[in-house]
Amino acid sequence: MYKLFLYYDENAAYADKIPALVHLLENIRTKWQVDCHATKSQTLSSSQVEQLREDIRNTIPQLRGKIVSSRSKVLPLSKNKNPNLTNTPVLLLLHNEKPINVFPHLLGTTYSDIEPALQSIAEDGPKAHLAARGLLENPIQKILADDPATIESEMRFVGADVKVDSGVIDILLQDARNKFTVVEIETRAREIAVAQVCRLAASFASFRRLSADDVRKAIVCQQYDENVVESCKGANVELYAIGLARVA
16 A cells, blocks of 8 residues: 655765665565665666656645755755756655655755654554654545535545555545446546546446446546546546635
């Protein structure tokens, strides 16, 4: 459920700190059975560097604060918004295959570095670490669980983090006609999310011995790529964008 990925440049000025970070990762793996990885930047392909950049950006903004370096703080992304591995290692925390937090980061005036974060996770486990900081639940997931009618009148909440053969369903709802709705939650929806929700819905339908037409598919996001709209239409996936409206 939880995964930790540490990225670093073995030739950087901070290289002497890496053994201690790797040791903490090993402790976390042994004590909490968390999948942990330490990767040298020199082994990353250009596509992997781009994926790292996207993963950093896709962590929940309300939870990790600032991630772009400034004069006063070294953060995961450079001023050009590329992985800043020359100046700092980067730690990604994933929950159900989704990046939810990154270190170092600057939330308000609080700078959170990698080693204290790993020490906390090693001591308490990733779930308790997140719960203590109010980071356990995806805000969109919590909103939909508390008020599923946000999507549609008479929609009912069935479950969150529902495991199926092809992965984990973020939110499972049921509409007024008793049709199940498989919901994929994304900070920014891309075409891969369309394929993901289709796989999850098919897996759920198979498990419940339902027709594929009896399971609705939906993506709920804050932002989305332009090509996602057409992809959703073609795959019969509903797309919802959550935004803020000033009322006073």
